[in-house]
Amino acid sequence: MPRLFLRPFPRLLLCLGSLAILLVSSAASGEGYSPYAEDELPRNVYFGDTHIHSSWSADAGNMGNRRIDPEQVYRFSRGETVTAHNGMPVKLRRPLDFILLSDHAEYLGVMNMLDEKDPVLLNTETGKRWSEWRSAGEDLKVFADFGISLLESRDIIQDKEVERTAWSRVIANADRWNDPGRFTAFIGYEWTSTPNGKNLHRNVIFADDASLAGQVIPVSSFDDPRPESLWAFMGEYENKTGGRILAIPHNSNVSGGLMFALEDSDGNPIDKAYAEERARREPLVEVTQYKGDSEAHPFLSPNDEFADYETWDRAALGAAGHEDSYFQAEYARPALKNGLVLESKLGINPFKFGLIGSTDAHTGLGAAGEDNFWGKATKTEASADRWKSGLFPEIPAGSDFQVPEGTSDGVLENFAAQSASVQWYEWEMAASGYAAVWAKENTRAAIFEAMQRRETYATTGPRMTVRFFGGFEFEDEDASNPDLARVGYAKGVPMGGDLVGADRGKAKAPSFLVAALRDPEGANLDRVQIVKGWLDESGATRERIYDVAVSDGRRIGWKGRAQKSVGSTVDVENASWSNSIGASSLVTYWQDPNFEPTQRAFYYVRVIEIPKPRWTAYDAKYFGVKMDDQVPMTTQDRAYTSPIWYTP
Numbered sequence: 001m002p003r004l005f006l007r008p009f010p011r012l013l014l015c016l017g018s019l020a021i022l023l024v025s026s027a028a029s030g031e032g033y034s035p036y037a038e039d040e041l042p043r044n045v046y047f048g049d050t051h052i053h054s055s056w057s058a059d060a061g062n063m064g065n066r067r068i069d070p071e072q073v074y075r076f077s078r079g080e081t082v083t084a085h086n087g088m089p090v091k092l093r094r095p096l097d098f099i100l101l102s103d104h105a106e107y108l109g110v111m112n113m114l115d116e117k118d119p120v121l122l123n124t125e126t127g128k129r130w131s132e133w134r135s136a137g138e139d140l141k142v143f144a145d146f147g148i149s150l151l152e153s154r155d156i157i158q159d160k161e162v163e164r165t166a167w168s169r170v171i172a173n174a175d176r177w178n179d180p181g182r183f184t185a186f187i188g189y190e191w192t193s194t195p196n197g198k199n200l201h202r203n204v205i206f207a208d209d210a211s212l213a214g215q216v217i218p219v220s221s222f223d224d225p226r227p228e229s230l231w232a233f234m235g236e237y238e239n240k241t242g243g244r245i246l247a248i249p250h251n252s253n254v255s256g257g258l259m260f261a262l263e264d265s266d267g268n269p270i271d272k273a274y275a276e277e278r279a280r281r282e283p284l285v286e287v288t289q290y291k292g293d294s295e296a297h298p299f300l301s302p303n304d305e306f307a308d309y310e311t312w313d314r315a316a317l318g319a320a321g322h323e324d325s326y327f328q329a330e331y332a333r334p335a336l337k338n339g340l341v342l343e344s345k346l347g348i349n350p351f352k353f354g355l356i357g358s359t360d361a362h363t364g365l366g367a368a369g370e371d372n373f374w375g376k377a378t379k380t381e382a383s384a385d386r387w388k389s390g391l392f393p394e395i396p397a398g399s400d401f402q403v404p405e406g407t408s409d410g411v412l413e414n415f416a417a418q419s420a421s422v423q424w425y426e427w428e429m430a431a432s433g434y435a436a437v438w439a440k441e442n443t444r445a446a447i448f449e450a451m452q453r454r455e456t457y458a459t460t461g462p463r464m465t466v467r468f469f470g471g472f473e474f475e476d477e478d479a480s481n482p483d484l485a486r487v488g489y490a491k492g493v494p495m496g497g498d499l500v501g502a503d504r505g506k507a508k509a510p511s512f513l514v515a516a517l518r519d520p521e522g523a524n525l526d527r528v529q530i531v532k533g534w535l536d537e538s539g540a541t542r543e544r545i546y547d548v549a550v551s552d553g554r555r556i557g558w559k560g561r562a563q564k565s566v567g568s569t570v571d572v573e574n575a576s577w578s579n580s581i582g583a584s585s586l587v588t589y590w591q592d593p594n595f596e597p598t599q600r601a602f603y604y605v606r607v608i609e610i611p612k613p614r615w616t617a618y619d620a621k622y623f624g625v626k627m628d629d630q631v632p633m634t635t636q637d638r639a640y641t642s643p644i645w646y647t648p
Helices: 002-006 008-028 058-063 069-077 110-115 123-134 137-149 158-176 227-241 272-279 323-331 331-344 411-421 444-452 476-480 485-492 614-624
Strands: 046-050 096-101 184-191 202-206 247-248 282-288 354-357 434-439 455-457 464-470 492-494 498-500 510-516 527-533 542-550 584-589 603-611 637-641 646-647
Touching: 008 331, 046 184, 046 202, 046 282, 058 110, 058 137, 069 096, 069 158, 069 492, 096 331, 110 123, 110 158, 110 455, 123 137, 123 455, 158 184, 184 444, 202 227, 227 247, 247 444, 272 331, 282 331, 282 455, 323 331, 331 527, 331 542, 331 603, 411 603, 455 464, 464 485, 464 603, 464 637, 464 646, 476 485, 476 584, 485 492, 485 510, 492 498, 510 527, 510 542, 510 603, 527 584
Parallel strands: 046 096, 096 184, 247 282, 282 354, 354 455, 498 646
Antiparallel strands: 046 434, 184 202, 202 247, 354 434, 434 455, 455 637, 464 492, 464 510, 510 584, 527 542, 527 603, 603 637, 603 646
């Protein structure tokens, strides 16, 4: 019997040897069976909110928020149910992947310290006064006190021990809730400069943990209201700790023409040093949130029918009146165009920023869904009358307030007048938005690095998945590749990247791959657009909108636009709609038909959903109320990607 098995044995050895050679050869070539084993591409999109306020912010804590403290904010953001001030349970449809709890640096944590009778604060004169008022239910006096000091950029507490105590608690909270791989909690705060009522606010994000962030006390606008002073603090932090930090401007739409001005804070024309520092410190801009949208304005883009989205343009944040000359420095698209002009003169583009969205919720409830909107401030949580409630507390004429010592003459009267003349009403608030980030993993380091390279996009609430790549080697069939991301990274650059024509020796037009997938629990897509801005041969800035993919078989004309509307299925009375129109996904290849290789340009994608009920329609149905005719009842949510820049 044994001899029967001996004959084939050498043959078996030969076969096994050949297989081993094949396996060794394959292994030696570095080609594993799984193409993803060594994949370093950012394949995950994470959704988050980098702008939320808890009861620890002086304004939130003075406008009724005494329940949603940092712990409640983190629990809610992670998907837990919490109880709002109106007694209703509230929960996100899906948890967020990351947040920055960005309580204001100015009087950070003071409201909580007042409620807890913290001796560190009550040892100060202002702390004693505010504690007495707050205990007596006279929160409006506290609001006027800190509001006046904020407009004057003047700290009326001036106690480093108060600041140090509050900051130590902020960073400890963030570290405690940070859960790498599952939920990222960034350390940071909001820097709240409001010169003469004009918004220059920034959210400041640390990439680091408390061991580094705890080595400094955050600079605030009380120290110096100029953005240049914030950037100097950021540089000092990096030099001292070896850590990383960035700032994100927001609400440029209410900056009174200051946010993207062509001058520095002293009124001097932007120079190279300023441009370099701003580009380094502020790689992103928050382009959409509760207090309006800052992508574009119909005054500057009259041919863009989608430009007038959730527009705030009656006044600055705390200053009445508005001039047409402000628009150029208030919206992202003209700023991106002006950045091309400055780059051509200085060699550096100070406005080379990516785009994100966030909520700026002062309720602590960062809910950006039309069917789950919880208001800007605590007093405008879900209720039958909130739609007509004003954002700012109204200061009655002749109110008996103790004006802080050193306050300018007549400032209380001016403050009261402004609070009435620039009043914004809750129905004007947008249920917006979130930040979307392409990263390798859900960690502080990976998400921060994605923000630095601007591989981000803004969404007004829905969690659409959007890819955008630009290059010189793409072909039409690349859009059909099932691994579009691998092709995109191999042949080009992602959103936030640069195309350099001269370095590549290319004269042909750049081409782009765009892929948009609807929110799996949301509305279908109407269309995908590419917005181009460029610097023409005369040095003037230009812009053009191209529809590059549209739903329902509509035709894109020779001018690059689809004139036919997608239609609407919205039933306002019942606050409902259907996905019987539109597309679940839109994927396309597009090459610029009007490219000039000598002209600087940028391109970004705008994805538009089909119409659906606005949050006001949900309120009207739930509470059975009739709102004024001026109140909009439908909306078309959207996403904006960071641009891709072309440099000759």
